[in-house]
Amino acid sequence: MKIEHILRNNYRIMNTAKAHEFRIKCPSCNNVKQKCYVNCIKNVYRCWHCGESGSLYKFIRRFHSEIDLKSLELEKTSMSIKSQFKTPMALPEGFAPFFSTERESPMLDACVEYLYERGLNYDMIKDYGMGYSRRFAHQVVVPIRNTMGKQVYFSTLTIDKKLAFPHNPSISDNYFSKGDILFNINRISPSTVVYLTEGIFDCISCVKSGKQAVALLGKEITDNQIELLLSLGMTEIAICLDGGEVTSTYKMAKKLKRYFDYVYICLLPEGKDPNDLDLTDYLLPYIEDLKLYLPKDKNKDLLNKFKSIFKKPLT
């Protein structure tokens, strides 16, 4: 179903100077001046009266929950599921999952010992389908799946940096790249907040402590990655980059605030990553233009005071 069709069925539409932009009565503030602009190319909306804004996924979810998000046909622009049409990056030649019955990996002991040291157990290694390929010696190959659970990309975890052959999987624009995927996205549901971490181990340690998490495989979030989260109906996001990444965190929070109802930030102390700490101690709601500086442990009281100001319980 096209967004224009949904608008025509539900609103009295005013045209704007742009062919794919419409003005409607804002379903949030109901201001009679029809100050809510819906852009069907950028797939975003904004009310200039009350400030309500976001992606068209959010618009439908919030104001037209009777419509199935999957039936929504958005324009294939920067904020659409462009990456759906890319070619999956096949697992490397000779890939075999650890503990597979057919083949015992020659690196099994070293790899598994490394993963155990990093806090994984047998079930998790099997569950994530981690394995080994001769092409990436001294590395663990981690399959990465799309929202439907299909493997579309892979990443590697390096056991020994001195011995590892560098993994550079970019082939061409037609293939899935790092910016089109989120590690663990196939296990996410919109019921609670999802933590965005940099690395795979950070993500897994969040999952181990009962949180929902995905790994960005970097310090930035792309439009395609945002799209993946929106397509699942996510409304609450917690940014949890490595310690000291204050600028990257705020940059990301500012971007995400346009699309998600609740954005939290975790500013971890320098040198720490999500594996080391109880993240709930560091979780704060993001408020635009209100900058908080890197909390040191001694500032905990201040943080708690700050948190108590907000009525929304932190999960």
Ligand SMILES: [Zn+2]
């Ligand atoms: Zn409004």
